[in-house]
Amino acid sequence: VDEKWVVVAVSYSGNTEETVSAYREARDRSCRVFCVTTGGELGRISNAGYTQRIPEGLQPRAALPILLSVTMGLTERVLGLEPTDFGRVSENVQRNQEVWGSHIDRPETLASEIYGSVPLFLAQGHLVPVAYRAKCQFNENAKYSAFSLEMPEANHNEIEASVSYQRFAIRPVFLESSFQSERMSRRYEATRAVMSTERSMKLTIPSENRLDEMLSLTHYLDMVSLELALLHGVDPVGVDRISELKSRLAG
Amino acid sequence: VDEKWVVVAVSYSGNTEETVSAYREARDRSCRVFCVTTGGELGRISNAGYTQRIPEGLQPRAALPILLSVTMGLTERVLGLEPTDFGRVSENVQRNQEVWGSHIDRPETLASEIYGSVPLFLAQGHLVPVAYRAKCQFNENAKYSAFSLEMPEANHNEIEASVSYQRFAIRPVFLESSFQSERMSRRYEATRAVMSTERSMKLTIPSENRLDEMLSLTHYLDMVSLELALLHGVDPVGVDRISELKSRLAG
Numbered sequence: 001v002d003e004k005w006v007v008v009a010v011s012y013s014g015n016t017e018e019t020v021s022a023y024r025e026a027r028d029r030s031c032r033v034f035c036v037t038t039g040g041e042l043g044r045i046s047n048a049g050y051t052q053r054i055p056e057g058l059q060p061r062a063a064l065p066i067l068l069s070v071t072m073g074l075t076e077r078v079l080g081l082e083p084t085d086f087g088r089v090s091e092n093v094q095r096n097q098e099v100w101g102s103h104i105d106r107p108e109t110l111a112s113e114i115y116g117s118v119p120l121f122l123a124q125g126h127l128v129p130v131a132y133r134a135k136c137q138f139n140e141n142a143k144y145s146a147f148s149l150e151m152p153e154a155n156h157n158e159i160e161a162s163v164s165y166q167r168f169a170i171r172p173v174f175l176e177s178s179f180q181s182e183r184m185s186r187r188y189e190a191t192r193a194v195m196s197t198e199r200s201m202k203l204t205i206p207s208e209n210r211l212d213e214m215l216s217l218t219h220y221l222d223m224v225s226l227e228l229a230l231l232h233g234v235d236p237v238g239v240d241r242i243s244e245l246k247s248r249l250a251g
Numbered sequence: 252v253d254e255k256w257v258v259v260a261v262s263y264s265g266n267t268e269e270t271v272s273a274y275r276e277a278r279d280r281s282c283r284v285f286c287v288t289t290g291g292e293l294g295r296i297s298n299a300g301y302t303q304r305i306p307e308g309l310q311p312r313a314a315l316p317i318l319l320s321v322t323m324g325l326t327e328r329v330l331g332l333e334p335t336d337f338g339r340v341s342e343n344v345q346r347n348q349e350v351w352g353s354h355i356d357r358p359e360t361l362a363s364e365i366y367g368s369v370p371l372f373l374a375q376g377h378l379v380p381v382a383y384r385a386k387c388q389f390n391e392n393a394k395y396s397a398f399s400l401e402m403p404e405a406n407h408n409e410i411e412a413s414v415s416y417q418r419f420a421i422r423p424v425f426l427e428s429s430f431q432s433e434r435m436s437r438r439y440e441a442t443r444a445v446m447s448t449e450r451s452m453k454l455t456i457p458s459e460n461r462l463d464e465m466l467s468l469t470h471y472l473d474m475v476s477l478e479l480a481l482l483h484g485v486d487p488v489g490v491d492r493i494s495e496l497k498s499r500l501a502g
Contacts, residue, residue, distance in 0.1 A: 118419050139412035145419050146412065147398050159492045161390035161397065163485075168369050168396050169419060190499035194492050234414075241410045241445050248441035 003030035006078050010071055012060035014040020036070050059237060061140060064133075064218070065090070089211060096205055096216035104205055107220060111227035113201075114171060121148040122158075122191075123175040124184060126210050127217065131175050134221040141236040142228035152187055159191060165198040172200040175217060179210055254281035257329050261322055263311035265291020287321050310488060312391060315384075315469070316341070340462060347456055347467035355456055358471060362478035364452075365422060372399040373409075373442075374426040375435060377461050378468065382426050385472040392487040393479035403438055410442060416449040423451040426468060430461055 007026040011019040014037040023042060026033045035046040038056040052070050069086045076083050100106050121131035131148035138146035149158055172195060176188055192200050205220060207213035229236040258277040262270040265288040274293060277284045286297040289307040303321050320337045327334050351357050372382035382399035389397035400409055423446060427439055443451050458464035480487040
């Protein structure tokens with residue numbers, strides 16, 4: 001990473017330790033650095049002309065749409081790509097809600113189905129970050145265990161562990177793309193067949209393109225995590241343990 | 252990846268689909284490609300002068316020492332680094348066994364302690380692959396669920412999930428390095444304090460350097476996975492589900 005690099009430092013609070021220190025290092029290496037933040041330390045030390053301020057008062061994990069639209073727009077400009085029309089993306093994601101209850105369970109139905117077991121999200125390619133986000137949302141919103149793994153890597157080892165899924169109430173949830181190759185679909189099918197007794201689930205949302213698919217599944221799984229918080233009887237906003245950790249580290 | 256790159260294709264059987272296709276692509280891009288294999292398809296198509304044949308008849312996951320010593324030796328030659336003395340490494344790893352039962356539980360003791368719960372290995376830096384290897388060995392050898400996550404990333408979300416650990420019999424197992432920073436040690440300590448009711452475990456093996464530490468912990472956790480296979484009443488060598496998957500994909 002040297003002066004030929006463009007770096008984008010993104011921190012909702014502006015106080016994320018790792019982001020602030022990475023910003024400083026990038027600047028010291030003479031990179032051009034853009035910042036996306038509500039303010040905080042990053043807002044204080046960054047160059048105002050290269051900083052996009054975003055609205056305060058959201059939960060950082062609920063700020064995904066605004067963070068994504070700003071950073072993607074910026075990246076597209078830097079790389080000289082066709083800019084994404086986020087108005088249209090937003091409409092598509094909203095429209096994809098219409099299949100909830102028909103092509104895919106309603107979020108409260110899936111939450112009830114999952115409640116009492118530990119979901120393991122399995123995904124490939126562009127859906128890998130969606131699976132990881134789902135894991136984190138289940139953790140933070142519902143204070144609930146969840147894991148995610150990448151396919152086909154998971155085939156080489158996880159499949160042998162599935163013998164013990166029922167014992168430990170682990171439920172494999174396959175996030176499958178409408179855009180995956182025939183070969184990958186066969187692999188998913190074979191994996192689910194081998195795990196046939198493990199009550200695996202398959203989730204797909206019909207979408208116009210990969211970005212819509214990523215965001216529609218993210219939106220859907222975010223809602224599932226909120227329904228799960230209700231069932232679990234916890235406040236989805238509070239993050240008591242993260243706060244306790246931070247105060248222990250500061251103290 | 253172009254003709255300036257050196258590529259090393261490693262497949263114990265020589266028939267790993269991804270490795271064989273990556274080998275072909277690297278060759279087509281005019282890279283210099285070395286191969287490490289027992290034979291198979293990779294052995295058939297590769298340039299014999301750039302191929303290191305290794306002994307057949309091992310379980311691929313048990314071939315780690317030989318695969319590592321060959322690929323590391325090769326990498327060191329290509330990069331012009333000081334070659335590692337694997338005789339000495341091997342002696343150190345053997346000597347580090349002497350602390351089993353004193354500084355660290357005997358493998359059978361830890362296996363009994365873990366049996367009945369799902370271990371979640373948490374590690375940082377050079378111990379991240381050790382944690383992932385442990386997860387895979389628990390899966391393949393003991394047909395047993397296990398997960399791994401990277402610190403400090405796991406702090407941001409996993410810590411909220413720990414509220415549900417007892418319910419789902421999840422046991423956090425922290426792999427801590429003797430070489431980690433003071434700051435990281437404080438972070439581990441604070442994390443374990445927040446999770447105080449979750450019966451977390453900490454594993455450390457006193458070692459001469461990072462490589463010895465990685466291999467000594469790997470050796471130790473491999474042994475734990477074999478002890479767990481005994482408790483679980485399964486054959487650590489067989490991989491029935493992987494074989495079933497392969498035959499479904501071939502059929």
